[in-house]
Every structure is written in C-alpha cells, then in structure tokens.
Amino acid sequence: MPTILGQNQYGKAENRLVKVVRDGDTHHIKDLSVSVALSGDLDEVHYSGSNAHVLPTDTAKNTVYAFAKEHGIASAEAFGLLLARHFVESTEPIQRARIRVEEYAWERIAPGAGEHAHSFVRTGRETRLAQITYDGEGFEVLSGLKDLTVMNTTASEFWGYIKDRYTTLREDYDRILATSVTSWWRHSWDGGAAQPETEPETGRETEPEPDWDACYARTREHLLRAFADTYSLSLQQTLYQMGSRVLESRAELDEIRFSMPNKHHFQQDLSFCGIENQAKDGAVYHAADRPYGLIEATVLRDGARARIPVDLTNL
Amino acid sequence: MPTILGQNQYGKAENRLVKVVRDGDTHHIKDLSVSVALSGDLDEVHYSGSNAHVLPTDTAKNTVYAFAKEHGIASAEAFGLLLARHFVESTEPIQRARIRVEEYAWERIAPGAGEHAHSFVRTGRETRLAQITYDGEGFEVLSGLKDLTVMNTTASEFWGYIKDRYTTLREDYDRILATSVTSWWRHSWDGGAAQPETEPETGRETEPEPDWDACYARTREHLLRAFADTYSLSLQQTLYQMGSRVLESRAELDEIRFSMPNKHHFQQDLSFCGIENQAKDGAVYHAADRPYGLIEATVLRDGARARIPVDLTNL
Amino acid sequence: MPTILGQNQYGKAENRLVKVVRDGDTHHIKDLSVSVALSGDLDEVHYSGSNAHVLPTDTAKNTVYAFAKEHGIASAEAFGLLLARHFVESTEPIQRARIRVEEYAWERIAPGAGEHAHSFVRTGRETRLAQITYDGEGFEVLSGLKDLTVMNTTASEFWGYIKDRYTTLREDYDRILATSVTSWWRHSWDGGAAQPETEPETGRETEPEPDWDACYARTREHLLRAFADTYSLSLQQTLYQMGSRVLESRAELDEIRFSMPNKHHFQQDLSFCGIENQAKDGAVYHAADRPYGLIEATVLRDGARARIPVDLTNL
Amino acid sequence: MPTILGQNQYGKAENRLVKVVRDGDTHHIKDLSVSVALSGDLDEVHYSGSNAHVLPTDTAKNTVYAFAKEHGIASAEAFGLLLARHFVESTEPIQRARIRVEEYAWERIAPGAGEHAHSFVRTGRETRLAQITYDGEGFEVLSGLKDLTVMNTTASEFWGYIKDRYTTLREDYDRILATSVTSWWRHSWDGGAAQPETEPETGRETEPEPDWDACYARTREHLLRAFADTYSLSLQQTLYQMGSRVLESRAELDEIRFSMPNKHHFQQDLSFCGIENQAKDGAVYHAADRPYGLIEATVLRDGARARIPVDLTNL
CATH class of the missing domain: 3.10.270.10 (Urate Oxidase;)
Structure with missing residues (x-):
C-alpha cells in the first residue's frame, strides 16, 4: 500500500448545552459549547469502513448531556475531566480523548435590591475556553x-x-x-x-x-x-x-x-x-x-x- | 420611456469611528459605526450618469470624521441630528438625510480603587442603535x-x-x-x-x-x-x-x-x-x-x- | 389602556430543508431555508397570553417538511404559494401568511461523460430568494x-x-x-x-x-x-x-x-x-x-x- | 528572570489584494488575501520593547502590494515563494517567513459567444489556500x-x-x-x-x-x-x-x-x-x-x- 493513515481523530463538535441548577427559588445556569475528539485504534474505519471500533458521534453527544445531568458542571474544566476520562476508560479502542469547552457568561437581571432569581442577561464579554486531554495516563489541562x-x-x-x-x-x-x-x-x-x-x-x-x-x-x-x-x-x-x-x-x-x-x-x-x-x-x-x-x-x-x-x- | 425611477438613496455605510475625549488624565471614548443615506434631486445620476447633484460618499465619510472632531459626540442621537441637518442644509440637491448609528459599549479596566484612566475593555453587551432622519422640515428620531x-x-x-x-x-x-x-x-x-x-x-x-x-x-x-x-x-x-x-x-x-x-x-x-x-x-x-x-x-x-x-x- | 398593539406577525424562521427526488438512479435536490410569518386575529395572545388563536411555530415547521414530501418543490415560488394558501385557508384566525425562501445552488460532480447521478458540489454562487404573501384574496410574489x-x-x-x-x-x-x-x-x-x-x-x-x-x-x-x-x-x-x-x-x-x-x-x-x-x-x-x-x-x-x-x- | 519567551511570530494578516493584468482588451484578475508571519531574532522587542529588529507590519503590507505590481502573481504559491524569500533575505534579523494566501475564484460574465473581456462574477466555489514557509535553507509548500x-x-x-x-x-x-x-x-x-x-x-x-x-x-x-x-x-x-x-x-x-x-x-x-x-x-x-x-x-x-x-x- 503506497499510502498510510497518519494522525486522526473524530467526535461531535459544538454540543450546545444549558444546565439549570435550582437552589430553592434561586436558579444558576451554565451555558456551554462542548466538543469531543477521540482517537485510538481506528485504522480499520479508515481503511475498510468497519465501524467495530467506533463509538458514534451521536453517542458522544448523548453522553455530554447525560453527564451534565448526572454529574453537574462544577466548572468547564471539571466537566471536561469527567468526560475525557469516561471516553477513554469506558470504550476499549479509544485511547485518547480531548474535550474542548466554550463558556458564555450571563449575569442576573437587575442585580442588587431587585435581583431576579431566575432571569438572566448575557453579558457578551469574552468567551471562556477550556481543553482537557486524557490519554489513560494523565491529563493535560489548558x-x-x-x-x-x-x-x-x-x-x-x-x-x-x-x-x-x-x-x-x-x-x-x-x-x-x-x-x-x-x-x-x-x-x-x-x-x-x-x-x-x-x-x-x-x-x-x-x-x-x-x-x-x-x-x-x-x-x-x-x-x-x-x-x-x-x-x-x-x-x-x-x-x-x-x-x-x-x-x-x-x-x-x-x-x-x-x-x-x-x-x-x-x-x-x-x-x-x-x-x-x-x-x-x-x-x-x-x-x-x-x-x-x-x-x-x-x-x-x-x-x-x-x-x-x-x-x-x-x- | 417604459420604466421610471422610484425611491432611491445613497451614501456611505459603516464608517467606523472612535473618538477620544481627554479630561486631564481621564479619557472618555465613543465607538460608533455611522451610516449615511441621502436622497433628493437625483434622477439624472440614474438616467444619464451625471454626477452634478451627487455629493460623493467619500465626502460623506470625511464629513462624519470632521464633525466628530469639530462638534464632538454628545450622544449617538445628538451626533446624528447634526449630520442629518448638515447634509440637507448644505447641499442643495439633497432633500433628505438619514443617519444610522451603532454604538459599542466599553467600560474601564479595574473599576474602583485601581481604575485606569485611559484603559478600557469592551463589554460585549447589546449594541445601541439610533436613526435620525431630516427632511428640511422636521426630524424623526428612532x-x-x-x-x-x-x-x-x-x-x-x-x-x-x-x-x-x-x-x-x-x-x-x-x-x-x-x-x-x-x-x-x-x-x-x-x-x-x-x-x-x-x-x-x-x-x-x-x-x-x-x-x-x-x-x-x-x-x-x-x-x-x-x-x-x-x-x-x-x-x-x-x-x-x-x-x-x-x-x-x-x-x-x-x-x-x-x-x-x-x-x-x-x-x-x-x-x-x-x-x-x-x-x-x-x-x-x-x-x-x-x-x-x-x-x-x-x-x-x-x-x-x-x-x-x-x-x-x-x- | 394607554397602549395598543400595532402590526404583528409570528412564525418559524429558517427551516433548513433538503428534498431529494429520485428519478431512477438519477437524483435531484432542492436545498432551501423556509421562513413562515403569520398574522391575523392575534390580539389576545399579546394582551392576555391566550394561545387559542395560535398555531404553534413548531407546527409551521412540521407543515413545511410535510408539504415538501406530499407536494414536492416545483420551485421556490411554487412551494411558497402552496404554503401561504394553506396557512390562511386551514387556520381560521390566520388571515395573512408570508413565506420567504432562500435557495442554495448545487451542481453535479464531474458533469459530462463522468457525471455522477447522486453526487453534488455546492456552487457557492448567489442565493436565490422568493417571498410569497397571501391574504385570502390574492398573492404577491417577489x-x-x-x-x-x-x-x-x-x-x-x-x-x-x-x-x-x-x-x-x-x-x-x-x-x-x-x-x-x-x-x-x-x-x-x-x-x-x-x-x-x-x-x-x-x-x-x-x-x-x-x-x-x-x-x-x-x-x-x-x-x-x-x-x-x-x-x-x-x-x-x-x-x-x-x-x-x-x-x-x-x-x-x-x-x-x-x-x-x-x-x-x-x-x-x-x-x-x-x-x-x-x-x-x-x-x-x-x-x-x-x-x-x-x-x-x-x-x-x-x-x-x-x-x-x-x-x-x-x- | 522566572519567565522566558517561547515561539513567537508577527506580521500583517489579510492583505486584500486584487491584481488586474491587461492583455490588450482582455483583462485577467487575481483576488487574494495575503497574510505574512515573520520570526527571528526578536527577543528584545518582547523583553524591552526595542523595535530595532522589527520590520513594521505596515511595511510588510506595502511589500505585498509592491511585489504584486513588480513581479506579478503567477499563482498563489509562486507569489508566496517570492515574498517568503524576500523577507528572510532582505531583513537581517528575520530568519523565517510564512506566507499564507487565500484565493477567491471569479469567472467571466457570459462565457461563450458574448464573453466579456473585463467583466467578472465571483463563483463562490471553494477558497483556494496556499502556505509557503522559508527558513533561509529551503521552502515548505502547502x-x-x-x-x-x-x-x-x-x-x-x-x-x-x-x-x-x-x-x-x-x-x-x-x-x-x-x-x-x-x-x-x-x-x-x-x-x-x-x-x-x-x-x-x-x-x-x-x-x-x-x-x-x-x-x-x-x-x-x-x-x-x-x-x-x-x-x-x-x-x-x-x-x-x-x-x-x-x-x-x-x-x-x-x-x-x-x-x-x-x-x-x-x-x-x-x-x-x-x-x-x-x-x-x-x-x-x-x-x-x-x-x-x-x-x-x-x-x-x-x-x-x-x-x-x-x-x-x-x-
């Protein structure tokens, strides 16, 4: 074969996720875009189209939403750590997972005396970023x-x-x-x-x-x-x-x-x-x-x- | 002639303008995008290409910058009023001027004790809009x-x-x-x-x-x-x-x-x-x-x- | 009441729709973005929040997809005519419907001898537009x-x-x-x-x-x-x-x-x-x-x- | 000093350039966005702000336009090769230059019998890319x-x-x-x-x-x-x-x-x-x-x- 496969990865990008936490009448929100990229023992899907080692990107999407509900989102980084470890540890052919998160900031409407418990306005300030990579040995957190x-x-x-x-x-x-x-x-x-x-x-x-x-x-x-x-x-x-x-x-x-x-x-x-x-x-x-x-x-x-x-x- | 000219207007759009006002060491800024649309006795430029009644859009652009320096920018609306009146009153064939302004919000870096006198961060909150129309008789302000x-x-x-x-x-x-x-x-x-x-x-x-x-x-x-x-x-x-x-x-x-x-x-x-x-x-x-x-x-x-x-x- | 409701309309915007027609092995496609805006006897939804006269925008979306399958898409305009008439004639409080369509152009890969029957590349040329309005009496087609x-x-x-x-x-x-x-x-x-x-x-x-x-x-x-x-x-x-x-x-x-x-x-x-x-x-x-x-x-x-x-x- | 400078580069990005070649009455065009990134002996501009080794990005911009006129644009890659070599060979502290080019495609209006010699419509098809890197020894062309x-x-x-x-x-x-x-x-x-x-x-x-x-x-x-x-x-x-x-x-x-x-x-x-x-x-x-x-x-x-x-x- 005159050509070979080099570095490769796949996943579901830009899962747009809002999580509400209710603390009595006071609500808190996280507004994220989560992108998953997986790599590992994936030569065959490229060479022959066999999906036997492929966790569908649709499943990656479902996992992101399910983890947000099951484990909550302590922070962009903490959420990424949970997801990255999950994909590597639960799916045998996957040896490396990279989770990227964008987070959009909101603030309460009318802070101060008239503060609203469940009403928010997007601030529009900078977008927060996080990237967590796990290879089964250790994490890299950006x-x-x-x-x-x-x-x-x-x-x-x-x-x-x-x-x-x-x-x-x-x-x-x-x-x-x-x-x-x-x-x-x-x-x-x-x-x-x-x-x-x-x-x-x-x-x-x-x-x-x-x-x-x-x-x-x-x-x-x-x-x-x-x-x-x-x-x-x-x-x-x-x-x-x-x-x-x-x-x-x-x-x-x-x-x-x-x-x-x-x-x-x-x-x-x-x-x-x-x-x-x-x-x-x-x-x-x-x-x-x-x-x-x-x-x-x-x-x-x-x-x-x-x-x-x-x-x-x-x- | 089987076809005729209907409503028409022309001008320079999205003049991106930053104006600094120095009050001693304390600076203030206005950050605007200003769009000018003019109409009037402009049939000939459409029918024959005669520009005898045309104030070039390049001149409209220059006017926006010159007015910002000469008259300042009290507010988006006040600036639009000055410009709209100017174009109609100074240029005979122009009978109507519409000025649209977008304004982008900035705040000082580190407000409070460490507030910086000339350093700003863009807030990213909503864009403020204004539209001023003048027809020689009265203004309409949106x-x-x-x-x-x-x-x-x-x-x-x-x-x-x-x-x-x-x-x-x-x-x-x-x-x-x-x-x-x-x-x-x-x-x-x-x-x-x-x-x-x-x-x-x-x-x-x-x-x-x-x-x-x-x-x-x-x-x-x-x-x-x-x-x-x-x-x-x-x-x-x-x-x-x-x-x-x-x-x-x-x-x-x-x-x-x-x-x-x-x-x-x-x-x-x-x-x-x-x-x-x-x-x-x-x-x-x-x-x-x-x-x-x-x-x-x-x-x-x-x-x-x-x-x-x-x-x-x-x- | 010191304030009153003026012109109003509502609907589902930017329904992204691809329709494939199979003519034996040869496929044809239409790639559209369809936006629906409805108006009529809708004062109460604004004044009191009663939805008794409201056809949900989600239903408008479903209708767009269902019509594409049931009636096909002869052209952007013909599709808009069908939809506009439907909303006015089938839903009593709706008296006017406006359908806007954007159409994106594709061409076959390798036209000529090697032309592919079901493979397309987006041309990227201009976007075609159509707007159909129906008020129960007649149509306006742009x-x-x-x-x-x-x-x-x-x-x-x-x-x-x-x-x-x-x-x-x-x-x-x-x-x-x-x-x-x-x-x-x-x-x-x-x-x-x-x-x-x-x-x-x-x-x-x-x-x-x-x-x-x-x-x-x-x-x-x-x-x-x-x-x-x-x-x-x-x-x-x-x-x-x-x-x-x-x-x-x-x-x-x-x-x-x-x-x-x-x-x-x-x-x-x-x-x-x-x-x-x-x-x-x-x-x-x-x-x-x-x-x-x-x-x-x-x-x-x-x-x-x-x-x-x-x-x-x-x- | 507890911190040091790592990889760095600077330049002028997205120089939007149209070049017309006249071949009698028949015109040809190139429509490019050219980005220049330079690196070399640039520690001092980071540490102390000394610009003694800095070729201004404004000069890089001027060079792009001047080269387009002096040498023409045979292709995106050929143009990038000329520029990359120039920056490294003409400016002592610059040891590496990377030129990125985007090219936008146009076609003649009414090709065939009625073809226009100087009238074009942008095709909107994919954007062509090129990246040329020169380090004084050899080129890398993507x-x-x-x-x-x-x-x-x-x-x-x-x-x-x-x-x-x-x-x-x-x-x-x-x-x-x-x-x-x-x-x-x-x-x-x-x-x-x-x-x-x-x-x-x-x-x-x-x-x-x-x-x-x-x-x-x-x-x-x-x-x-x-x-x-x-x-x-x-x-x-x-x-x-x-x-x-x-x-x-x-x-x-x-x-x-x-x-x-x-x-x-x-x-x-x-x-x-x-x-x-x-x-x-x-x-x-x-x-x-x-x-x-x-x-x-x-x-x-x-x-x-x-x-x-x-x-x-x-x-």
Missing part, C-alpha cells in the same frame, strides 16, 4: 479565553524600527493600542500522572484539582491589569508583560500563549479642511478592519516545556 | 438596540394552542424562555416641526432635545425588568408587556417595535439511559440554532401613528 | 437574489460631482466597479385576485402560474449582462440600466429594487518606492471592507405602484 | 482549500458501531453523506534544499517549481471524484479514499490532511401525519447546524514524515 477586546487610548508608542525601501509608516509617540486577546494557559496539574512511582498507593488523590474558576477569574484580571499598566513601546512588549504577570502570579501555570491582532486605529487626517486632529487634544480615529497586525507568542516558566500549539487561529 | 440576549429559566408556559394534522408539540408548563431582543422606539420630539405656526419666532428652540443617554439607559432597564417580571404564557405576551412598560414609563416615546426570536432550549430526553431530566429539578437543555420562532410586533401609544418599519431584519 | 458579486475592471468613471469643504476624492477616469447585488423583483401575477368580477366563474384558473425557474434564470442573466454592458459614469447609472433591462425584457415583472454596496477597490499608491501603478497598465488594488458606498433604488414599469419595501437590509 | 461542500444523496451507510448505555442512534443503510472539506496537502518540492552537497554549483535551479495551478486543479478534481465514487460505510473511509487517491495520482505530493464536518441531514419523521418519508422514494431531510460530527485525519505517502499541523481549525 484554560483560556477569546474575544477579550481591550484598548489603551494613550501610553503607547511605536518607533525605532527597521526602515527599508517599502517603509512609509511614520513613527508615533502617542497612539491607540487595541487588541482582541485570544489566550491559552497550561496548568501544571496532570491528575497525578507525573509521580506514579513515588506514591503508588494514593495515585491521583495526592493532587487535588485546582480551583478552576478562581484561577480563571484571577488570570483574566491579571491580563487586563497588565495590559492597562504597561506603558507600551510595541504590542509584543505588552504581550510579554501580560504573560509574565500571569505566570509570576499563578504558580499553578507553566505556560501561556497569545494571539493578539493589532486592531489599528488610524488617526484621521483632517488637515484638508483645516481641522487639527492631534492625539494630545483627543483625536478622532478610523477603526480599520483589514489588514491587521497579528502578534503571537508563548511565555514560559523557565525550565518548562512548550506544549500549547503554536497555531491558535485557523491554519 | 433609538434602539440589538443583541440584548435574555433568559428566564422558569415562569414560562406554553399551552392551549391550536392543534391540527401537523401538530406534534407537547404542552409545556415550565419551560425556558430566551430571546435576543432587537427593538426600535420612536421619540415624539421632532425638533419643533409640528408647531411652526403657533410659535413662529422661537421655532425649534421651544423643544429642547431630550436627554438621549438617560432615555436609552431607562428604556433598556424597563425592557430587562419587564422581561424578568412577566410570568409568560407566550413570547407575544412578554413582548407586549415589555413594550407597554416602556411607553407607560417614558412619556417622550410614542411607539416601539420588536423583533424577538424564540431561542429554543429543548429539554433533553435522557430516559433512554434511565436519567430523569425534569425542569423542576433543574434540567439540561439543548440550545438550538435553527429553525427558531420569530415574534415581531409594534406597541403604540393610543392615538399615535405607526411609523417604524415593520421589517427590522433582512427582507 | 423573487430575488443576494450575494451576486460582480466586477468590471475598466469602463467605469467617476467625476463631475459636487465638491465642498469636506471633499478630498480625486476624479477617476478608469476605475474598478464592483458590487454585491441584492435585488428583489415583483411579478404582476397575483393568482387572479385582480379580476374577480370580470371572470367570476373561472377565478384564478385564468391566470396560470408563470415559469418561475425560467424567469429567475433570465432575470439573473439580464442583470449580469447589463452590469457588463454598461459603460458606467456612476454606480447609480449601472443600477438603473440593470433594472430597466430586466423590466424591458420580462413583461411579467412590474418593479425591481436593488441594494448595491460599492465595493471599493483603491488603487495602491506605490510611488513611495518608485513603482508606477496605473490602471492602463494593469494595476494593483486594495479591496476595502468598510466603509462602503451603498446605492439603493427602485425601478418601476411606468404606471406601476411601488410595493417592494425600501429597506432590503437591516434597519 | 496547498489546500476550504469550503468545498459536497453531498452524496445515497451510497452511504452507517452501522456496526459500538453501542453503550448512551447510544440511541439507529443503524442506517441509506443516508445522505455531506461535508464541507478543508484540506491541506504538502509538496515534496523544497526549492533544492535537500541536495545542497550533491549539486553545489547549480543549487535550487535543479528543481524547477511545479505547475502549481495544474496541481491544484487536478487535486480538486481527484477529491471530488473520490468523494463521489466511494460507496461509503463511514465518513472516515471516504476521507481516506480521497487522500489516497490524491497521493496515488500526484507524485509530487507527500501528505494530505483533512478536516471534514459531517453535515448531518436527518430524515424527517412524518409518520405523525401519516406520511411515509423513506430514502428509497426520495425523502425530505432536516439540514442541521450544530452539533456536527468532525472527522480529521492525515494520509501519508509510505515513508513520508507528517508535517502538516494536526489542528486545521481553531484550537
């Missing part, structure tokens, strides 16, 4: 976010760059810096896989799960504050400050990767009609769509191994 | 919003409907009610056009502009609270409650129109694996994309004439 | 299309326009003209409603349905050819030529409306690096996203009444 | 496509799969198989990097560039025909057939990867109203949006090393 759109209206410069035949850009000492952050960060926690010899009896129990929700909230806060606090000479510098702030503040994280478009805001030239439009006086900007700068980088704890894929956006 | 996504996890029923040969739906006494509200409301204010005879000297000055921002904030709040407060027997009933609450509370508004998709959340049947999934215990739902119910209606102050277009979404 | 994207790389000029304080645009004697056509056209056919007195016995039968598919194919062809044939001094002139060509060629149509964005292609200035970039030599252009010119107009057969809504895009 | 949407209305079965507690799916012996293909394939051609020692004098010239356009056209054709020809027992089987057909037919390719959503078409159950809806008679299907199956795999020439990233869609 958390992240996308569409966190931020802007500094000053405290950003760009100058001192290479000029060549094709350079027309003018140096700028007071520009808008805006981006829409996509970021993934990796937890060192692996469910205990790393130390099987040293504590053979207790196994995974020696490493309790981190508080995923608290970690997310703090990381988000660090990202925002680092973006705001950095007097920026380049978007790369801001990115690195955001990454290092997160790793320095969250000991449980080893690595963080960013994909940050430079959402250009061009100062409109109004001199044609005699109007000065200077940043120092408060200016008018054209918010451009395309093309856009795109800055991507990983920040690592010294000694850690980079494991987050380099391509966070479409190939 | 305000509105889109993508205000809300959910009640209980207090919603649906039963007692017509059954025919094609009906399979089961009656439901405890369902999720969710929608994404698009709404436009019309202000009675017209800049004084209505009473030119009674107060000839003072003209428009007799009718100061309403406080557009306050009106928007209150209307949004009424919409949310009415959605939350209504024990719903149908989405139509909820819609009507939302509209009448707004008109009863805001004397300056005469009419409000809604386009509200019923974002179906189907209770997942898990009986196949022996799991009960009852609303009363907190259930798991499948959030469906398509098809969706679509409920559209106008609510009017008694005696008012309906003027908001019926079609808020694409024809 | 047909149309969207996303028909066309470009002339020459034979387009723009000059002789108004200049004011805000004008910077240079006159251009050789520019790219590109647009993405959205258009609706109205058939004079109304199912016989217009002449009930003159031919009371025969009624609708006196007016057989037009050949909707042929009309669509020819109208599309006229639009393309008129766009290509017109030496353009403005996009408005091109639009009018397209409309009048259609009405002059298709006697069964009375009116056509267009919404045509001017998809700007800006000649890139490369003089900074000593490169000439002239249209006459074949130039490089930047295809811009936003803002864009937007040209909208109706062309009417002389004497016809305009009935297509002015707003083809979102309010 | 070609591909996305949004190639195909459907078999029969000759597809799915049965014999694993059943567990969560399985409800019924086996199906005659189903619709539809997918939207995203695929990348890798050329063995590397510009001569592989044999520098054996032919030191001639270098890259010993390996002329393949005919990229012909390769694309044939590969697309093989994908379509393999999809159509395969009697499918699973989408995985169809995928493998598509991949092996391509590799067996195109000796210049070593590897191909697919991401293929299973676009579910569910046979509508109409038994509730007494209508049979059987595949064998031509059935009505509901085309579902989400969730969807997602099948991803690589097919390799035996002995080749897999180098195409596993994740073709967003992480």
